[in-house]
Amino acid sequence: MCGIVGYIGEKNAVDIVLDGLKKLEYRGYDSSGIAVVKDGQLQIRRSVGKLKNLEENIEKKHLKANISIGHTRWATHGKPSEENAHPHTDPTKSIVIVHNGIIENYAELKSGLEKEGKEFKSETDSEVIAHLIKKHYKNNLLFAVQETLKEIKGSYALGVICKDEPDKIICARQDAPLIVGIGEGENFLASDIPALLSYTRDMIFLENGDIAELTANKITITDIENNVKKREVKNIKWDCVQAEKEGYKHFMLKEIHEQPRTIEDTFRGRIYPDEGRVYLEEVKLSKEDIKNISNVYIVACGTSYHSGLVSKFLFENFAKMHTEVDIASEFRYREPILNDRILVIVISQSGETADTLAALRLAKSKGCITLAVCNIVGSSMSREADHVLYTHCGPEICVASTKAFTGQIAALYMLALDWACRKESLSKEELKKYLKELWEVPVKVGNFLKQAESVHEVAKKFAHKRDFLYLGRNVNYPVALEGALKLKEISYIHAEGYAAGEMKHGPIALIDDDMPVVAIAVKSRVYKKIISNIEEAKARGGTIILIASESDKTALDKGDNVIYVPDCDEFISPILSVIPLQLLSYYVAVMLGCDVDQPRNLAKSVTVE
Numbered sequence: 001m002c003g004i005v006g007y008i009g010e011k012n013a014v015d016i017v018l019d020g021l022k023k024l025e026y027r028g029y030d031s032s033g034i035a036v037v038k039d040g041q042l043q044i045r046r047s048v049g050k051l052k053n054l055e056e057n058i059e060k061k062h063l064k065a066n067i068s069i070g071h072t073r074w075a076t077h078g079k080p081s082e083e084n085a086h087p088h089t090d091p092t093k094s095i096v097i098v099h100n101g102i103i104e105n106y107a108e109l110k111s112g113l114e115k116e117g118k119e120f121k122s123e124t125d126s127e128v129i130a131h132l133i134k135k136h137y138k139n140n141l142l143f144a145v146q147e148t149l150k151e152i153k154g155s156y157a158l159g160v161i162c163k164d165e166p167d168k169i170i171c172a173r174q175d176a177p178l179i180v181g182i183g184e185g186e187n188f189l190a191s192d193i194p195a196l197l198s199y200t201r202d203m204i205f206l207e208n209g210d211i212a213e214l215t216a217n218k219i220t221i222t223d224i225e226n227n228v229k230k231r232e233v234k235n236i237k238w239d240c241v242q243a244e245k246e247g248y249k250h251f252m253l254k255e256i257h258e259q260p261r262t263i264e265d266t267f268r269g270r271i272y273p274d275e276g277r278v279y280l281e282e283v284k285l286s287k288e289d290i291k292n293i294s295n296v297y298i299v300a301c302g303t304s305y306h307s308g309l310v311s312k313f314l315f316e317n318f319a320k321m322h323t324e325v326d327i328a329s330e331f332r333y334r335e336p337i338l339n340d341r342i343l344v345i346v347i348s349q350s351g352e353t354a355d356t357l358a359a360l361r362l363a364k365s366k367g368c369i370t371l372a373v374c375n376i377v378g379s380s381m382s383r384e385a386d387h388v389l390y391t392h393c394g395p396e397i398c399v400a401s402t403k404a405f406t407g408q409i410a411a412l413y414m415l416a417l418d419w420a421c422r423k424e425s426l427s428k429e430e431l432k433k434y435l436k437e438l439w440e441v442p443v444k445v446g447n448f449l450k451q452a453e454s455v456h457e458v459a460k461k462f463a464h465k466r467d468f469l470y471l472g473r474n475v476n477y478p479v480a481l482e483g484a485l486k487l488k489e490i491s492y493i494h495a496e497g498y499a500a501g502e503m504k505h506g507p508i509a510l511i512d513d514d515m516p517v518v519a520i521a522v523k524s525r526v527y528k529k530i531i532s533n534i535e536e537a538k539a540r541g542g543t544i545i546l547i548a549s550e551s552d553k554t555a556l557d558k559g560d561n562v563i564y565v566p567d568c569d570e571f572i573s574p575i576l577s578v579i580p581l582q583l584l585s586y587y588v589a590v591m592l593g594c595d596v597d598q599p600r601n602l603a604k605s606v607t608v609e
C-alpha cells in the first residue's frame with residue numbers, strides 16, 4: 001500500500017515529510033515524491049527506487065517550505081517510473097495530489113477529460129484526481145475537492161495542496177486509511193501511525209467519507225456536502241515497532257487480518273455483479289484468443305502452487321478449459337508439450353521466484369501465450385509475461401504467505417469467470433450469481449476473523465504435537481496442502497496435506513491419538529465422502545480438528561474440535577477454509593516461541609534455483 005505524509009506549520013515541512021516517509025518504508029514501495037508550496041509556486045521532486053534517491057534529488061535543489069505532502073508508491077496502475085510516481089499535478093501546476101487506493105472509474109473519467117483536451121503525463125489512475133480538482137477549482141480548494149469526490153468511484157486516501165492557498169492541506173478518506181496528527185501550531189497527515197509518532201500521539205482516524213481541511217492551527221472535518229463532522233481525538237500509546245504492525249504482534253497476524261480489505265481491493269474495479277461483468281484491464285486476450293487455447297498449464301511454487309491447484313477446478317468447471325498444474329522446478333525438466341495454442345499461467349507473489357521465472361521463459365521460447373498473476377508491479381514476471389493480472393494485496397512482509405494466497409485465488413476466480421462467460425460455458429445469470437458470491441467474500445472473511453480467538457483455543461490443545469495430517473477433497477484438497485505448509489514453515493512441526501480419499505492407501509497407518517487430523521469438511525458435493533474419511537480416522541484413535549460450514553448442525557458429532565466458517569458456494573470455499581488454517585499455524589508457532597515473520601532457513605522470495 002502507498003504511504004502518504006503531509007505537514008503544515010512553522011518547521012521545515014520537507015524534513016518532517018521525508019522523515020515520515022522513511023518510517024513507512026517497511027510497507028514496501030517502488031518510487032517516491034514530495035511537493036511543497038514556496039513563494040507562491042509548487043515545487044515537486046520525484047524519484048524511482050529508494051527514498052535516498054529522492055533525498056539526493058531534493059538536496060540539489062535545497063527545498064524548504066512550511067507546507068508539504070509526500071508519497072511512497074506501491075504501483076497498482078502503471079509501472080514504477082518517475083512519471084508515474086506521486087505527487088501528480090494538474091496541467092497548470094497549481095494543484096498537486098498524493099493518492100493511495102484504486103479509482104475504479106478512472107478510465108471513463110480520463111477519456112472524458114481527454115475529450116476536453118486535457119493531456120496526461122502518467123499511466124496512473126491517480127492523475128485524474130488532480131485534473132478534476134483543477135476543473136472544479138473556483139478559488140476554494142475544499143469545495144473543489146468535495147465536487148471532485150462526487151465524481152469518483154473507488155478507494156482513496158488523498159492529500160491535496162494548492163499554490164494559491166498555501167495555508168492549508170485538504171485530505172480525504174474512502175476505504176483507505178488516513179490519519180490526521182494534531183500538534184501545537186502545526187498539523188500532520190499520514191496513511192499510517194509510525195510516520196507521526198515522533199511529532200504527536202494525538203491523532204484523528206478519518207472515517208469513510210471524511211474530508212479534512214488542515215491549517216497550522218485548525219482542523220475542520222466535513223463530508224462532500226460540507227456537513228461538519230466531529231471526530232474523536234485518540235492518544236496513541238504504541239512505540240514505532242508496534243505501530244508498523246498496527247498493534248498486531250507479528251506481520252503475519254496483521255496480514256491475515258488485512259485479507260477482507262486485500263480481497264476486496266483485488267476485486268475492486270474489476271467485478272460488477274449487478275451487470276454480470278468482469279473487467280480485467282491488463283489481460284488483453286480476445287474471445288477468439290481464449291477459444292483458440294487448447295490447454296492451460298499453471299506453474300508456480302509453494303503457496304502459489306496451491307492457489308494454482310484451486311484454480312484448476314475453476315478453469316475446468318467454469319471455463320471448460322483443460323488445465324494442468326505443475327510445480328515450477330518440475331515443469332522445466334519434464335519436457336512438457338508446449339506450442340502456440342497453450343496458455344501458461346505463472347503465479348508468483350514476488351514475481352521473482354527463479355524456478356517459476358525459468359518456466360515462464362521456457363514457455364515463451366516455445367511460443368506459448370503467457371500470463372503472470374503477481375502482487376508486485378514491475379517484477380520480472382509481470383514484465384516478461386505477455387499478460388499480467390495483479391493481486392492488489394500490498395506488500396506481504398511475512399515470509400509465510402497468507403493474503404497473497406487469497407488474493408491469488410480471488411484473481412484466478414475472476415479470470416475463470418470472465419473466460420467462462422466469453423466462451424459461453426457459463427450463462428450471464430450464473431456469472432451474476434458467482435460474482436455476487438465473490439463480492440460477499442470479504443465480509444464473510446471479516447466475520448470469521450472476529451472469532452479468531454476460537455482458533456487460538458484449539459491451537460493451545462495441540463501446540464505440543466509433533467505430527468499433523470491435513471485432509472481435504474476436491475477444491476479443498478489444495479487448502480489441506482496449504483494448511484500443512486503454513487504449519488511446517490513457521491512452527492517446524494511435521495505436517496502433511498493429503499487428499500482425504502488417499503488415506504486408506506497408506507497414511508491411515510500413521511494415525512493415532514498423538515497425530516491430530518485437520519479435516520476440511522465444508523458443505524460440498526464431496527461432503528459425505530470426507531465425513532466417511534473422518535470417521536475412518538476417528539475409528540483409529542485420530543483426534544479430529546474439523547473445519548465445517550456454519551450451517552452444519554451435525555459437525556460436533558464428527559470433530560473433537562470444530563471451527564466453523566461462513567457458508568458459501570463450494571467453489572468459493574477455499575478462500576474461507578484457509579483462514580482458520582493460517583491462524584492455527586500462527587498461534588501454534590507463537591506458543592512454540594518461533595520467529596513467525598522470519599522462519600529459519602526461509603526467504604520471502606527464492607530467487608535461486
Ligand code: AGP
Pocket residue numbers: 301302303304347348349350351352353356399400401402489603604605606
Ligand atoms: C509460502 O508461505 C512460502 N513463503 C513459499 O512457499 C512461497 O509461496 C513460494 O516461495 C513462492 O513464492 P512466490 O509466490 O513469490 O513465487
